[in-house]
Amino acid sequence: MNDGASNEDAVVKRIAAIFMPEVKNPKEVFIGDDAAVLEPFAGQVLISTDVCVFGVHLDDSLFSLEDLGFKAVTSALSDLAAMGAWPRGVVLGVSAPPGTDLDALHHGAAMAATLCDVPVVGGDVTSSRDVAVAVTVFGECPGNGAVLRSTAKPGDNIYVSGPLGRSSAGLRLARAGVSLSDDLVVAHRRPFPRLREGLAYRNGGVTAMMDLSDGLGLDLHRLADASKVGFVLDHLPVAGGATVAEALAGGEDYELVLTASDEARLFAMCDARGVTRPLRIGTIHADTAVRTLNDRPLTRQGFEHQL
Amino acid sequence: MNDGASNEDAVVKRIAAIFMPEVKNPKEVFIGDDAAVLEPFAGQVLISTDVCVFGVHLDDSLFSLEDLGFKAVTSALSDLAAMGAWPRGVVLGVSAPPGTDLDALHHGAAMAATLCDVPVVGGDVTSSRDVAVAVTVFGECPGNGAVLRSTAKPGDNIYVSGPLGRSSAGLRLARAGVSLSDDLVVAHRRPFPRLREGLAYRNGGVTAMMDLSDGLGLDLHRLADASKVGFVLDHLPVAGGATVAEALAGGEDYELVLTASDEARLFAMCDARGVTRPLRIGTIHADTAVRTLNDRPLTRQGFEHQL
Numbered sequence: 001m002n003d004g005a006s007n008e009d010a011v012v013k014r015i016a017a018i019f020m021p022e023v024k025n026p027k028e029v030f031i032g033d034d035a036a037v038l039e040p041f042a043g044q045v046l047i048s049t050d051v052c053v054f055g056v057h058l059d060d061s062l063f064s065l066e067d068l069g070f071k072a073v074t075s076a077l078s079d080l081a082a083m084g085a086w087p088r089g090v091v092l093g094v095s096a097p098p099g100t101d102l103d104a105l106h107h108g109a110a111m112a113a114t115l116c117d118v119p120v121v122g123g124d125v126t127s128s129r130d131v132a133v134a135v136t137v138f139g140e141c142p143g144n145g146a147v148l149r150s151t152a153k154p155g156d157n158i159y160v161s162g163p164l165g166r167s168s169a170g171l172r173l174a175r176a177g178v179s180l181s182d183d184l185v186v187a188h189r190r191p192f193p194r195l196r197e198g199l200a201y202r203n204g205g206v207t208a209m210m211d212l213s214d215g216l217g218l219d220l221h222r223l224a225d226a227s228k229v230g231f232v233l234d235h236l237p238v239a240g241g242a243t244v245a246e247a248l249a250g251g252e253d254y255e256l257v258l259t260a261s262d263e264a265r266l267f268a269m270c271d272a273r274g275v276t277r278p279l280r281i282g283t284i285h286a287d288t289a290v291r292t293l294n295d296r297p298l299t300r301q302g303f304e305h306q307l
Numbered sequence: 308m309n310d311g312a313s314n315e316d317a318v319v320k321r322i323a324a325i326f327m328p329e330v331k332n333p334k335e336v337f338i339g340d341d342a343a344v345l346e347p348f349a350g351q352v353l354i355s356t357d358v359c360v361f362g363v364h365l366d367d368s369l370f371s372l373e374d375l376g377f378k379a380v381t382s383a384l385s386d387l388a389a390m391g392a393w394p395r396g397v398v399l400g401v402s403a404p405p406g407t408d409l410d411a412l413h414h415g416a417a418m419a420a421t422l423c424d425v426p427v428v429g430g431d432v433t434s435s436r437d438v439a440v441a442v443t444v445f446g447e448c449p450g451n452g453a454v455l456r457s458t459a460k461p462g463d464n465i466y467v468s469g470p471l472g473r474s475s476a477g478l479r480l481a482r483a484g485v486s487l488s489d490d491l492v493v494a495h496r497r498p499f500p501r502l503r504e505g506l507a508y509r510n511g512g513v514t515a516m517m518d519l520s521d522g523l524g525l526d527l528h529r530l531a532d533a534s535k536v537g538f539v540l541d542h543l544p545v546a547g548g549a550t551v552a553e554a555l556a557g558g559e560d561y562e563l564v565l566t567a568s569d570e571a572r573l574f575a576m577c578d579a580r581g582v583t584r585p586l587r588i589g590t591i592h593a594d595t596a597v598r599t600l601n602d603r604p605l606t607r608q609g610f611e612h613q614l
Contacts (some may be wrong), residue, residue, distance in 0.1 A: 001606065008521075009529070013433050018366050029453075029455065033390070033455050033456055033457070033517075033533075033535070034355060034385075034386040034387075034389035034390055034456065034518055035353045035354055035355035035386045035387055035389070035390050035392065035444075035446070035453075036353065036354045036355065036449070037350065037352075037453045038351060038352040038353075038354065039352075040348065040351060040352065041347065041348060041351055041352055042348055044344050044345060044346065044347060045344075045345040045346075045347065045348055045352065045395070045396075045445070045496060046342045046343065046344055046345075047342055047343045047345065047396060047398055047428060047429060047443075048341060048343065048369060048398075048429060049398040049399070049400045049429055049430060049431050049441070050400070051400040051401070051431045051432075051433045051441065052433075053402055053433055053434070053435045054431060056434060056435065057400075057433070069556070078341075079341040079342045080341075080342055082341035082342070083340070083341055083342050083344070086611065088352070089352075089354060090560070091354055091355075091440035091443055091574040093357070093358040093400065093442075093443070094358070095357045095358050095360055095437070095439050095441075120353060122354060122355060123354055123356060124356050124357050124358045125358075125439070126358045126359075126360055126363060126364070126439075127361045127363060128363065128435075128436075128439055129435075129436045129437050130402070130434075130436050130437060132402050132435055132436040132439060132441075134356070134358065134400035134402075134431070134439075134441030134443075136354075136398055136400070136441075136443035137342075138352070138445065139342070141344070143597060146336075146342075146344045148340050148344075149340055149341065150340070178454070189549035210340075210341050211341055214315075222316070228341075237592055254404040274334050279607060293329070302425050
């Protein structure tokens with residue numbers, strides 16, 4: 001029993017203060033009530049959730065709690081980018097040992113949310129042995145237009161939103177002692193979701209899309225499985241400083257892989273929106289067993305979480 | 308590198324199978340893509356998130372992983388009940404040590420979701436030392452009608468949706484060896500959110516509302532603080548088998564506390580909807596310093612999470 005403000009309430013208040021600058025619409029209620037209240041969404045409601053554990057999803061000997069908060073938010077937002085949706089809100093569920101610098105973690109999350117122009121509308125904090133952040137993101141998609149991974153068609157071109165392998169190259173470099181501010185290391189610890197790109201691709205007539213969280217060599221198989229098709233790749237865009245293996249099997253690039261039948265329309269929309277054109281890497285094949293890169297079978301390879 | 312279906316994909320498939328019976332609308336996409344796609348919500352979008360850690364929020368020596376999954380979902384849904392909202396979806400972020408019976412946990416969550424008629428639309432599973440479940444719930448509230456905790460007015464009556472102290476009495480009994488199927492023990496391990504009640508209260512003109520997760524002796528102070536009012540309680544409905552201390556300071560009852568100025572309207576709506584009328588416990592007072600139960604000061608007392 002105590003007569004002052006509770007410890008829990010004080011923590012909620014301090015966390016709310018970190019995110020409060022993000023409250024823009026006076027009709028909306030974010031942190032402080034039982035639930036956040038958001039103004040109506042336009043069209044479909046998109047929802048995705050991701051759990052990041054410090055030491056599992058991010059090396060806790062090299063990177064900071066601020067990095068963890070940042071990456072947890074942007075990697076979750078990447079799932080909305082992959083649907084061509086626009087984010088409306090983020091909530092964080094944090095569990096951490098007593099004494100953890102929760103402010104650092106929340107500052108990282110707030111920075112990511114600000115950069116992506118999406119409010120953090122709620123959260124929860126509890127104690128546990130590991131530092132884990134469960135991030136849930138919500139977005140809207142007008143016109144029933146969410147882009148699935150299961151709708152690629154034979155003959156469609158396949159693209160990626162940028163060169164691959166940056167994140168795992170960055171992790172390798174950080175482990176070798178390269179500066180945390182190196183471009184590739186930043187790509188690993190502060191990935192940025194392709195939200196504007198996803199929206200432009202959707203409006204440019206993309207037929208299927210997903211984000212590359214586990215590597216092209218695994219995720220493209222997932223897209224092909226879901227669409228019941230195969231693929232023939234004739235080009236692998238390897239990022240400068242990355243290896244072919246990192247480009248194929250390195251996870252966490254958070255680039256988008258997409259398919260489209262009308263390249264002129266896709267590129268015109270990208271140009272109109274000021275978004276970099278995606279890079280063509282191959283073609284969707286009708287035979288689900290055909291899965292090749294430069295005429296050789298592309299086996300499943302990528303980052304797998306051990307459960 | 309492997310050529311078969313990945314371990315991660317197999318786990319996702321098995322979990323999806325547990326929840327799949329819940330997919331009812333063919334236009335919606337739940338588990339299996341980057342994000343879940345839900346049909347448009349009516350009015351405001353309500354969002355809340357809660358993290359439950361096995362051993363912290365539920366005694367892992369007495370209760371099961373199925374109980375954890377069940378309680379994590381229903382306690383999160385209680386936050387929507389508290390706003391007078393109706394749930395549209397649930398996502399689960401699970402972290403657990405390798406070898407944990409994730410199926411049991413997910414079966415408990417699926418059972419809770421089914422009983423509340425809300426689909427589980429997505430999730431994530433990762434490894435960590437503790438078993439933690441982050442549950443995020445989304446609901447809709449037509450007509451901009453979400454009920455806040457900050458809008459109680461002097462003179463309003465105060466009610467609770469049912470007698471208090473059941474959950475902590477149940478925990479005490481379970482620790483003393485009473486059967487897991489005892490009513491009070493069930494109230495602790497399988498709480499049920501007052502969704503129908505919250506909706507009826509909202510339509511019955513409630514002025515402010517919140518759920519009792521940490522005990523009336525703490526949560527009513529929070530409602531009074533948010534509304535900048537005091538309260539005078541003249542009745543404490545103690546559940547059969549619970550003590551006065553459990554009714555006041557025992558958490559996790561997930562009953563609703565609400566205020567209303569028009570009792571006839573409130574009760575008429577409850578009767579029309581077949582919902583039990585709430586129990587009147589006192590009156591909102593204009594002076595924020597006046598906070599009494601039976602003419603004696605009611606100090607803050609309740610369950611506080613240690614952070």
